[in-house]
Amino acid sequence: MAVSYQAVGWNAFKKRYDTIMASGIVAFLVSFVGAGSFLHPEMSLEILLMRGIGVSAFLLLHLILVIGPLARLDRRWLPLLYNRRHMGVTLFLLAFAHGVIATLTYHVGSDMNPILSVFTTDAGARMTAVPFQAFGFLALAILFVMASTSHDFWLANLTAPLWKTLHMSVYLAYGLLIAHVVFGVLQAERSPVYPLLVGLGILAVAGLHLLSGWRGRDLDRSPAFDEKSGYLAICRVDSLVENQPLGAIVNGERVAVLRYEGDKVSCVSGVCQHQNGPLAEGRFVSGCLTCPWHGYQYRPADGTSPAPFTERIPTFDVRIEAGMVWVRSTSNPAGTYTVPAAIDHVRGGRLNE
Amino acid sequence: MSELLLLLGMYGLVGILFAIPFVLLGVRSIDPAASQGTVGFKILILPGCVLFWPWLLARWIRRKPPSEEWSAHRQGASGKAGRKGE
């Protein structure tokens, strides 16, 4: 929620996250090169390094792709999601280093333009006729577009829908990289372990996406609607866990219903102003509903970010009746204060209005 | 193929020539939040400016600020064609 832009809005969490990520990558590279030079003493250091960097990038991409569905399935994964864009930029840097070493090793020195050579000649004689390096190059181009537009400035200036669409191309990059690996490395390897590992990776990415989509299907059903009052029944009062927002669909769009400060219930739009993040998957921190993606905050009663920030989201009138939470189907203008509904403890949250 | 590479190279070169004055001067006229942006911010957005230079140039000329986020709820609340609940 920067008032003016800075390179990175550092906080203790991001520093810890990045330190762990960087040390993990370094540890992986050291072990990869160490084990590689022991098992394949004939291989040069730059080839080992190029492969190690490539493998670490490929693994990181898998991690990036499964964090979203994992966090949907189990909230304990959410902290990993908060700083995913740093992983994305790191992924690009690794992929770029891999590409540079490969190009320098196989494509520099002849008369041909090295980039042209990536598309037309093969690295090593053992590879198939499929231009597997071209797949890698195209994937790298996609990762470059994503990394170079990962700052909030781009989100605001490209607009969230376009930005989101652009960043969905990570799946295209994933497909290209699978082709790069299958037609490249796997052609040169005899051991069945490598295809098995690649298969497992694809299975994990696809399986977790399908599973989280299947689990989330309940959210897409419209709740009961009271014609006269214009209110929708969202859930039973006793199903609301304090400080844990609940997602629902009102008028075809996501909302977040929150029980907080004991007996108050408020409802705001479930779509974060920053990047359309799922507020219903966020947490209630210091009096604010906090977006799980990058931590934008909104007060539940008026949908407004605390000063000095200025973001506002639409709010919804809420009432509690017959043990149910009802939400008005039309929203109030963004930032409108609405009196939170109160759960009546005397009647055990059964009736109140 | 080599013609395509040449074209891409030229696009990138113009992008670089555009991006430097843009991050120093132009960016603040299209996004108020960028007027006090740090040096680190300006360096970070440079590659993107090289990529998207024609579109940024058009916005710089028109001094167009970022458009506000749209959502059905927001539109409904502002009185424009909001759907009633079903």
Ligand code: FES
């Ligand atoms: S904070 Fe980024 S989408 Fe909500």
